[in-house]
Amino acid sequence: MMKDLQGMPDEMFRDSELLAYYEPILRADIQVSESYVHRELEPLDIPFTVISGAGEEGEPADYQIWQKETKRKVCFYQLPGGHFFILDHAREVVEIILKELSFYL
Secondary structure, eight states: OHHHHTOSOHHHHHOHHHHHHHHHHHHHHHHHHHHOOOOOOOOBSSOOEEEEETTSSSOGGGGGGGGGGBSSOOEEEEESSSTTGGGTOHHHHHHHHHHHHHTTO
8 A cells, every 4th residue: 555655665665674663653544544533613713725746536626625624715735746745845845834824924
């Protein structure tokens, strides 16, 4: 699964000690993700920024669900790449964060 998401370098799969260390952490993350049940609560009164990878599963409209979680307008950004797009676009992600936070500084 992790190879399919392209989130780990091949070197990690070849290093049994490193893999043994990270595997329980990754399994716990996956378990939390698979067992999470959303509870609908009163929308927050804070701004949201959603950054996604263009190659991730789902459609851009799927991310619109975040708008239900806040009373304010959500800013959406999409960058090239899959689930781990941040690995190749760290600078762009930081620039988006700085741009969105600059309003409050």
